[in-house]
Amino acid sequence: MKTDIEIAQEAKPLHIRDIAAKVGLSEDEIEYYGKNKAKVGLDIMDRKTKEGKLILVTAITPTPAGEGKTTTTIGLADGLSRIGKKVVVALREPSLGPVFGVKGGAAGGGYAQVIPMEDINLHFTGDFHAIGAANNLLCAMLDNHIFQGNELGIDPERITLRRCVDMNDRQLRFIEDGLGGGKNGVPRKDGYDITVASEVMAVLCLATSLSDLKARLARIIVGYTREGRPVTAGDLKAAGAMCALLKDALKPNLVQTLEGTPAFVHGGPFANIAHGCNSIVATKTALKLGDYVVTEAGFGADLGAEKFLDIKCRFAGLKPSAVVVVATVRALKMHGGLPKTELGTENLSALQEGLPNLLRHVSNIKNVYGLPAVVAVNRFPTDTDAEIALVIERCRELGVNVCLSTVWAEGGKGGEELAREVVRLCKEKSDFKFCYDETLPIKEKIKAIVTKIYGGREVAYTSEAEEEIGRLEALGFGKTPVCMAKTQYSFSDDQTKLGAPRDFTVTVRQVKISAGAGFVVALTGNILTMPGLPKVPAAEKIDVDDNGVISGLF
Secondary structure, three states: OOOHHHHHHHOOOOOHHHHHHHOOOOHHHEEEOOOOOEEEOHHHHHOOOOOOEEEEEEEOOOOOOOOOHHHHHHHHHHHHHHOOOOEEEEEOOOOHHHHHOOOOOOOEEOOEEEEOHHHHHOOOOOHHHHHHHHHHHHHHHHHHHHHOOOOOOEEEEEEOOOEEEOOOOHHHOOEEEOOOOHHHOOOEEEOEEEHHHOHHHHHHHHOOOHHHHHHHHHHOEEEEEOOOOEEEOOOOOOHHHHHHHHOOOOOOEEEEEOOOOEEEEOOOOOOOOOOOEOOHHHHHHHHHHOOEEEEEEOOOHHHHHHHHHHHHHHHHOOOOOEEEEEEOHHHHHHHOOOOHHHOOOOOHHHHHHHHHHHHHHHHHHHHHOOOOEEEEEEOOOOOOHHHHHHHHHHHHOOOOOEEEEOHHHHHHHHHHHHHHHHHHHHOOOOOOOOOOOOOOOHHHHHHHHHHHHHOOOEEEEOHHHHHHHHHHHHOOOOOOOEEEEOOOOOOOOOOOOOOOOOOOEEEEEEEEEEOOOOEEEEEEOOOOOOOOOOOOOHHHHOEEOOOOOEEOOO
16 A cells, blocks of 8 residues: 555646646746745735635544544545536645654645645745744844843743744753853743744734734733733834744745645644634635635644634634534544454444544534534445444434545545535525624633533633733733633543543633734643654654655655
């Protein structure tokens, strides 16, 4: 069996100018990054043309068995193209953390991939490096301001900004810097976040223009004075230089699928820490160029889809026409308590126990958000007809159809059934609404997410979180959306609670403001903003030969 990277390397990609031409872009409207990649100007999203239909792809709560959300997103786009629709796909950029850590590459799989796969997974057009540089420039200017006399009166004990690097490196979670005395800086406790968890990443993905980007960067709070006044990047006069580093990174990246479908791959905030969606500029640009735009949001629907709908759609004025919820029989059996070693044999009992996870995600999309939905089951050779029939029967009880997807093995051909159902759903009337009113107090918004989306009963707060909520509301930050930082492996904040647990308590241990992004972050459980590498990192299998051919990415 061929690996993903072998399939990608055998592809014969079209020149990127030909991909651009498919959606009506001239050579003057793209900036070449070689033959297979280009950036597109920000002016395209302001065209006075009708926008296409927006389709969100999300998934059940992830398991080690895999769900294939990105693969389905790409395969659905190719399927729509095969049935004659003008379609564009919009995805996030992979982070080097997962690429070298546990997950490996993140550009789809099998015969449903975006290419050039190696470039997309490794550096791509340099967007993440620019984000890291902008973030760390702000950190340097902050520490330099303190060293040079601290005119703003910043309390070194109340600095909230952290440096970042796009790598899983637990050694950097907590550090002490400025050591050595004299001209070596002011000693203080510090730490690093992974780049995709940084506020600068969130800001770039939510900005709609260079002026909006600069204004959002200026609002980033770096710390507080001893009197409790917030200090911003604007106070440090850093926003202009940061924006200069990010001016090209803000432009969306155009590539293609294996079947030549145009694809924007841009931005990459994690969904268990940040808001988990590709950039607004990429999505809005795609909507001006395609009749259908297929996008995804990270991890399960309780994380990525919730944030896509409650944060991104709210800020950008977006309204999805349909939602695809991806599942596998194997993963549902794991949610039913079956160990990974036994997933290859029929087990209707375990499947029955695991199905409530899928059904809750689907119910949330239909009943909380008021959107039409379809379940896409990535079929494995070991799935039996009886197991598939059970999934179809239970979903039908919610008024939702099930489509079998074989895009991993067949590319767009394996997504045609799903594509036809999506086109049908896009013609239905929807009553899209948010999970909560953003003007509610912070605690009420958090409770709405926990009770309506997660299935929990109540929310508990540490004394630190209680104090910070009071401070943020007093400073005027209470009327913003909430970005929940929570484990991706459970509806609850306990990753061992699989399936669809109910009536649990979620504990919020820390709350912080991302003033530039425009939301409050609530951290629950043991969620970390700097992951670590596993015992055997994926990096050990990645190599490059004398001809520059990369292997082992996935």
